[in-house]
Structure formats: structure tokens, C-alpha cells
Amino acid sequence: MAESWTIALDRLRVVDADEDDFWSDGDEPYLITIGFRSRFRTPGSTSVFWSGVLDDDWADGIDSGESKAIPRNQGTVTFGGIDRPTQAEVLAGQFPELVGAIVLTFESDATPFSAIRGLVNDLIAAARTQITRLVEQGNLNLANPQPDIDAAVRNIRAAVEPSTLEAIGLFLQSWGDPDDLIGMTPLVFAAVDTSMTLPIPVLADQDLNLRFHPSGVDYRLTGAVSHRPDGIGWESLGGILTSGPGAASWAKNRLDLVGRGQDNAVWHRWWNGSWHDWESLGGIVTSDPAASSWGKGRLDIWARGQDNALWHKWFDGSWHDWESLGGVLTSGPAAASWGKGRVDVFARGQDNALWHRWFDGHWHNWESLGGVITSDPAVASWGPGRLDVFARGQDNALWHKWFDGSWHNWESLGGVLTSAPGVASWGPNRLDIVARGQDNAAWHRWWNGSWHGWESLGGQFSSGLDVASWGDHRLDVVGRGLDNALWHGWFDNGWS
Structure with missing residues (x-):
């Protein structure tokens, strides 16, 4: 389940200050917390980031035995x-991330911020180089990682400690008393399930207690590592709505949503930079409607009619009347297109198997694809000649069948579904599945070369869910809420 994790240092206690003699006003330390993350053996995955805040006034002359709260903008990375x-996913080839922070403290003696910022920029560059080498390029010895980590810290420290000429400059800029580096500590965690045992700390909720103890100085920092979904x-x-909704997109920044209204007609609203009001598309339908598109300006609406046949209405600049495509459906339909002039439609038949018909210039007859399903199906295509179909099985798990030139057997993807699923693809080899769980929340899992575990997206729903994508890294999820209204959430490189 995707989560947000926070490393937060909240209090500094100075046991023994750097400047605590009679003539001193106490220490004025800088605290710099730089976050990093990198995925094992995954080129381009390394990022190193810092909020850019430099402030030595927060401690305002702290003496031995005193403590101060650390401002969030200096002590926190998220x-x-x-x-x-x-462990099973790791053994199956899913590379985990290494995440953490480099915590730097030094005592300020009026050195200009510009000089300190230069050292911080050096630190960021050095950290990125070392983390890329160890993690992204796979040089970290996981059986005995500490020597590699210690060597990386020495390399980073060497990059940020000033040379003789730089030290002279700092000495002059700070009126004869150069700033003192108190210490640098790495916080490194493997982002894997806590059930795994590794020789490197595993990311988990925990308290933090850091000590910086160079000669004659003793700083203690406390905080915590915590997470939330x-x-x-x-x-x-x-x-x-008196049904679950359907969703489709025909172009970037375009989203079309349909649902059954109180009059049993199909109702439609859409987004093209702003939301448009609901409009009736007529008909009398007895299932959740579905929507699909095979190109810009084309929208196809599907539903089961009063005669249990498949009914179809489409837009290609103007709306066309409903037409019957026959069959005897015991579920709502699902449809997807892998190219212009091609559409594939699926539904559950009287035998509870999955049935399929398609259009590629003319309609082909219904065919059975087997299985025993207990919900409306869902279908998406990530490219020409590719279809992925999903449905809830008799065990309430998610089941999957796919076509890539020929049909493959059904496979179980687990979970406990209380609704039909929805599926979308934003590009080759990518699938996103949504469904209602036992807690009535929206649950999500995805494929990007391997299957990722279920994660909760929250919310409270009284129907199945659907999802559409209008572009790379964009998802729009919709469902009927407990108030029977349509509810919407979206992902655009992060969940809204």
C-alpha cells in the first residue's frame, strides 16, 4: 500500500555547547536535513532534496543544559x-527503495548565508553521487552494508568540509571565528515490509535519538519516523445515481462520466477544463452503464436494456439513437478499444461465463470466454492487439484474463471485492484496477511489469467503481457515494 513517510526531528538539547564561556551568548546552530530516495538497480531513480531553509536564529543563543523546539521547515523531510x-515481491524481482536523510549541524558565527548555502549545495551534490553509486548502481553490500555507508559519509563529508583557502574565507567573513561543523549523521532505511529481516534498518514507525559529540560539544536531537496512507x-x-458510474476519455483534459438516473435513463456529464452540467441521454437501462472511446471526438455508451440485450448509443460530433446489439446479459457491459474503428464489448451471460463480441468495421457474433464471474466485467487495452479483462469471481477475489493474439486462462489476483472492478491504462505495460473493498472504501492495485499489492484510496461507496486515464500518469476514479451522488478522485503523479 502506498504511504507517505516522514522523518521529523523536533527538539535539540545542548548538553555541552560549543560556545558556553563567560563571554559567549551561547550557540546558534544551523540544522540542515536533506532527504534522499533511490531504488536498487534502477537507473534515474535517485533524488536528493532540501527545503532550502537556512536559519540560525531559531536557537538564538542556546547554552549548555538548554533545549529548543526545531522548526518543521528545518527538521522534517517527507x-x-x-x-x-x-519478501515475496522482492524475491519475485521488485526492487525496493532506500530512503532517508542526512542530518548536518554546525554552529554559526555570523558567516553569511551565501557561504553556508554553497556548502549545502556541495553536500547535495556529494550525497547524490554517493547514493547513486551505492543504491541505483547496486554497489551497496546488503550482507554487510555499514562499511559502505560509512565510506559514503566520509566522501560526503570530505566534499563539504572547506579547503584551507575556503576556511580562511569563512574565518574572515565571520569576524575571526569560523563556523564549526558539529557533525553529520545519515538516517538510512530500506522501504520494505516490516516482516523482512535485513542487515540494514527497515522503514518502520520509530523514535529517533541522535547524538553529535565531537570534542568538547554534545548535541542531542530527538524526533520520530512515522507514516500515513x-x-x-x-x-x-x-x-x-441509481447505478455505479462509467468513465472514459477521448483526449487529454477530457473526461466523460455516465450513470443511471432516477428515471432509469443514462445521464452524462463531462470535463474539458471545467465541469459541464448533467444531461440526459435517454433510454431505459437495467445496469450500470459503461463508456469507451476509440479516438478524439468519439464516445460510445453501453448498457443492458429492459429486454436484457446489449444497447448502444454513440457520439461522433452529435448523438445517435440507441441501438440493440442483442444477447442475453446478466450483468452490465464493459468495453474498450485498441484503435480507431475497433471496439470490444464484454458481459456476463446466462451461464455466468464471460461473453464477448467486437466491432472492426462490422459486428462479430457473441463468443464465450468461460469462467464463472459474479460481477460486471471491466476491460482495458494498453496497445494494439492487447485486451485485459477483469471480474469478481465466486471467491470474491479479482480474476484476470487477457488477449495478446490469443486468449490466456483466467488467473486470480486476490483481494476481497464487494463490487465490480474498474480498469484503465495510461500506457504500454500499465494497468490500474479499482474496486470497493469490505470497508466500502476504494481499493487500488496496479501492474507496471509486475503486480503491486492492494492499497486503500479511502472514501465510502455504495456501488462499483470505474477509472479512466487521459494521459501519462493520470487517473480519474469515480463511484457512487453513500449519498447516491457521484464522487471523484484523481491521480496526476500523486493522489489528489
């Missing part, structure tokens, strides 16, 4: 979208 794989800010789009 990591969003952390996925902690299980990544949030998603659901918004209401109103309406009164």
Missing part, C-alpha cells in the same frame, strides 16, 4: 508514494 514490497481528496460531482 516521502510520498512509498511502496514497501513484501497516501490520501486522496474525493470531491462530489452531485447528481442522484
Whole structure:
């Protein structure tokens, strides 16, 4: 489950100050917390970041035996979208991340911020070089990581400790008393499930107690590592739905949503930079409607009619009347397109198997794809000749069947579903699944070369969910809320 993790240092206690003699006003330390994350053996995954705050006034002359609260903008780093794989997922080839912080403290003696900022920039560059080498390039010895980490810290420290000429400059700039580096401590965690035992600390909720103890100085920093599920800010789009919704997109920044209204007709609203009001598309439907698109300006709406047949309505600049495509459906339909002029439609038949028909210039007859499903199906395509179909099985788990030139057997993807699933793809080899869980919240899992575990997106729903994508790293999730209105949440490189 994706999570946000925070490393927060909240209090500094000075046991023995650097400047605590009769003539001193006490220490005025800088505290710099630089965050980093990098995925094992994954080129381009390393990031090193800092809030850019330099302030030595927060401590305002702290003497031995005193303590001060650390401002959040100096002592805190946050990591969003952390996925902690299980041991089984790691053994299956999913590379975990290494996350953490480099904590630097030094005592200020009126050196200009510009000079200190230069040292911080050196620190960021040195940290990025060392983390890339150890983690991204796979040079960290996981069986005995501490020597590698210690060597990296020495390299980083060497990069930020001033040369003789720089020290002379700092000496002159600070009126004869150069700043003193109190210490540098790395906090390093492997972002894996806490059930795993590793020779490197595993990311988990915990207290932090750091000590900086060079000759004659003793600083103590306390704080904590904590987490929360990544949030998603659901918004209401109103309406009164008597079904679950369907969603589709025909272009970037375009989203079309459909649902059954109190009059059993299909109702439609859409986004193209702003939300448009609900409009009726007529018909009398007895299932959740579905939507699909095969290109810009094309929208197809599908639903089961009063005669249990598949009914279809489409837009290609103007709306066309409903038409019957036959069959005897015992569920709502699902549809997807892998190219212009091609659409594939799926539904549950009277035998509870999955049935399929398709259009590629003319309609082909219904065919059975087997299985025993207990919900509406869902389908997406990530490229020409590729279809991925999902449904809830008799065991309430998510089941999957796919076509890549021929049909493959059903496979179970686990979970406990209380609704039909929804699925979308934003590009080749990417699938995102949503469904309602036992807690009535939206749950999500995804494929990007391997399957990731279920994560909760929160919310409270009284229907199945659907999802659409209008571009790379964009998802729009919709469902009927407990108030029967349409609710919407979205992902655009992070959940809203």
C-alpha cells in the first residue's frame, strides 16, 4: 500500500555547547536535513532534496543544559508514494527503495548565508553521487552494508568540509571565528515490509535519538519516523445515481462520466477544463452503464436494456439513437478499444461465463470466454492487439484474463471485492484496477511489469467503481457515494 513517510526531528538539547564561556551568548546552530530516495538497480531513480531553509536564529543563543523546539521547515523531510514490497515481491524481482536523510549541524558565527548555502549545495551534490553509486548502481553490500555507508559519509563529508583557502574565507567573513561543523549523521532505511529481516534498518514507525559529540560539544536531537496512507481528496460531482458510474476519455483534459438516473435513463456529464452540467441521454437501462472511446471526438455508451440485450448509443460530433446489439446479459457491459474503428464489448451471460463480441468495421457474433464471474466485467487495452479483462469471481477475489493474439486462462489476483472492478491504462505495460473493498472504501492495485499489492484510496461507496486515464500518469476514479451522488478522485503523479 502506498504511504507517505516522514522523518521529523523536533527538539535539540545542548548538553555541552560549543560556545558556553563567560563571554559567549551561547550557540546558534544551523540544522540542515536533506532527504534522499533511490531504488536498487534502477537507473534515474535517485533524488536528493532540501527545503532550502537556512536559519540560525531559531536557537538564538542556546547554552549548555538548554533545549529548543526545531522548526518543521528545518527538521522534517517527507516521502510520498512509498511502496514497501513484501519478501515475496522482492524475491519475485521488485526492487525496493532506500530512503532517508542526512542530518548536518554546525554552529554559526555570523558567516553569511551565501557561504553556508554553497556548502549545502556541495553536500547535495556529494550525497547524490554517493547514493547513486551505492543504491541505483547496486554497489551497496546488503550482507554487510555499514562499511559502505560509512565510506559514503566520509566522501560526503570530505566534499563539504572547506579547503584551507575556503576556511580562511569563512574565518574572515565571520569576524575571526569560523563556523564549526558539529557533525553529520545519515538516517538510512530500506522501504520494505516490516516482516523482512535485513542487515540494514527497515522503514518502520520509530523514535529517533541522535547524538553529535565531537570534542568538547554534545548535541542531542530527538524526533520520530512515522507514516500515513497516501490520501486522496474525493470531491462530489452531485447528481442522484441509481447505478455505479462509467468513465472514459477521448483526449487529454477530457473526461466523460455516465450513470443511471432516477428515471432509469443514462445521464452524462463531462470535463474539458471545467465541469459541464448533467444531461440526459435517454433510454431505459437495467445496469450500470459503461463508456469507451476509440479516438478524439468519439464516445460510445453501453448498457443492458429492459429486454436484457446489449444497447448502444454513440457520439461522433452529435448523438445517435440507441441501438440493440442483442444477447442475453446478466450483468452490465464493459468495453474498450485498441484503435480507431475497433471496439470490444464484454458481459456476463446466462451461464455466468464471460461473453464477448467486437466491432472492426462490422459486428462479430457473441463468443464465450468461460469462467464463472459474479460481477460486471471491466476491460482495458494498453496497445494494439492487447485486451485485459477483469471480474469478481465466486471467491470474491479479482480474476484476470487477457488477449495478446490469443486468449490466456483466467488467473486470480486476490483481494476481497464487494463490487465490480474498474480498469484503465495510461500506457504500454500499465494497468490500474479499482474496486470497493469490505470497508466500502476504494481499493487500488496496479501492474507496471509486475503486480503491486492492494492499497486503500479511502472514501465510502455504495456501488462499483470505474477509472479512466487521459494521459501519462493520470487517473480519474469515480463511484457512487453513500449519498447516491457521484464522487471523484484523481491521480496526476500523486493522489489528489
